[in-house]
Amino acid sequence: MKQLFSKSNIAILISIVFMGCGATTLVLTPIENIDTSPIKIADLTDVQKKNWGHLDLVTDTIPGMSVDKAYRVIVGNKKGQKVIVAVLDSGMDLKHEDLDDVLWTNKGERPGDGKDNDNNGYIDDIHGYNFVGEAYNEQLEAARIVRLKLGDAALQAKAKAAVDAGYAKAVQNKQQYEQILQAVKSADAAVKKQLGKNDYSKKDVTGIKSDDPAMQQHVNVLMQMYTFKDTIPEVLEDLNNGIKHFTQQANYNYNVNFDGRKLVGDNPYDFNDRSYGNGNPQNATEDESHATHVAGIIAAERNNGKGANGVANNVAIMSVRTTPRGDEYDKDVALGIRYAVDNGAKIINASFGKAFSPKAEWVYEAIKYAASKDVLIVTGAGNDGNDIDNPNNPNYPNDHANSGTEISDNMINVGALEPKYGSSMIADYSNYGKKNVDVFAPGSAIYSTLPNNKYGFEQGTSMASPAVAGVAALIRSQFPKLTASQVKKIIIESGLPVKAKVVLGGDTGKITSLDEISTSGKIVNAYNALIMAQSVNSGKIKL
Secondary structure (H helix, E strand, C coil), X not given: CCCCCCHHHHHHHHHEECCCCCEXXXXXXXXXXXXXXXXXXXXXXXXXXXXXXXXXXXXXXXXXXXXXXXXXXXXXXXXXXXXXXXXXXXCECCCCCCCCCCECXXXXXXXXXXXXCCCCCXXXXXXXXXXXXXXXXXXXXXXXXXXXXXXXXXXXXXXXXXXXXXXXXXXXXXXXHHHHHHHHHHHHHHHHHHHCCCCCCHHHHHCCCCCXXXXXXXXXXXXXXXXXXXXXXXXXXXXXXXXXXXXXXXHHHXXXXXXXXXXXXXXXXXXXXXXXCECCCECCCCCCCHHHHHHHHHHCCCCCCCCCCCCCCCEEEEEEECCCECCCCHHHHHHHHHHXXXXXXXXXXXXXXXXXXXXXXXXXXXXXXXXXXXXXXXXXXXXXXXXXXXXXXXXXXXXXXXXXXXXXXXXXXXXXXXXXXXXXXXXXXXXXXXXXXXXXXXXXXXXXXXXXXXXXXXCCHHHHHHHHHHHHHHHHHHCCCCCHHHHHHHHHHCCEECCCEEEECCEEEEEEEHHHHXXXXXXXXXXXXXXXXXXXXXXXXXX
């Protein structure tokens, strides 16, 4: 991506007065050079763990987005203009205590009457639309290609290889988790008996002295588990969840004989077959938590004394259910984008991705349609730890049709950061690419909303994407005249540049710099973005 601002333009930004709030300085490089910032050695406090993505690198030595600073110094009590943000994702808990007051409501529709009152083509779409219907478990696209013999022979062969390898790995991982679970359960029972109590701590286990080799083995097993979690019940929960996850992969995702779409009733490879789905994008089960977590990152009600604070303070969340427990269909994504655009969304967050996209052209046309309507799309880079510039590692959706040339200028692709500044700040699972990943943002151990008024930590580029969507919403709320293309460029250019070397994929043999794995070489910063947005809005910088 070519340089968007000249050195003279950058200089203009250094001393901007922001809407009467006093002097603010664009922190292009904290102090003199971001790489002189101290590395945080101490563990994050409980408060920091729940809010690290909003903290400031200079003040807190944590690579957050300076959201708290942006509100304290710049935004204050100014609400701005309400911005509709569509969350294309799984089903969402529309009744959550931290989301119920920030939901988009279609005022032209009467709930529950079974009619399309506003004539937008969708019945009873009060808070969004459900393109997945009653379906939940689904195949990956590769398995569908094999089952339906989609595409040419080369595509089918590539898909079959992916399915065979994925299925074998899922079965192997399931077996390994089961073996570990049995070892931990045996160790847990033995230690409880040895200590004479059901609740014990790491210190209790460390203090066990025994000449019995079996007991010593039990102690060793538990001590190893303490390197992953603080308590053994947490370990057991994670192991059981892992077994469930790999079982679902084997039974549904990689099972070429499974057809989850039959519950929907349409032909997902016929773009003109559109009479499907329903107006209820509510999550189907408590396990269907992804969209609820994503929505909270963007816009959980701020400062209400509950749970978490969203990045944006004046947002209406539109829920568009397009993603089952498996790969989304290209038709659902394309129609979901068009639905969001046609019903007033100015930002679309798409925290999903896949390696195969047999009808990608439908999505590309929808992306260009969104661009024509001035709608910004934010996506996650994916969680395979791959260089997605490599043609062998495609990640859909993207905005370049695998040609290397962007088809539009309204899409931001986001990689994930860890909460520790330094060489390990790039999440080992995060995809990267000098051409295909624009910026990095907080994505690991992110605290946000979960179904049934719960809260918890999740991680992935799926969490980094809504963080950036929240910043975009904040900009478009405060400066509604800025275009989607301008907001994209502001977010990319106003980030903090990092020159220090970083490790990729947790492999210390793969060390590079941010400008080699993203177009910007920067981490997103809300404080900087608002300052730059003011300059663009006032005409001091032309984009």
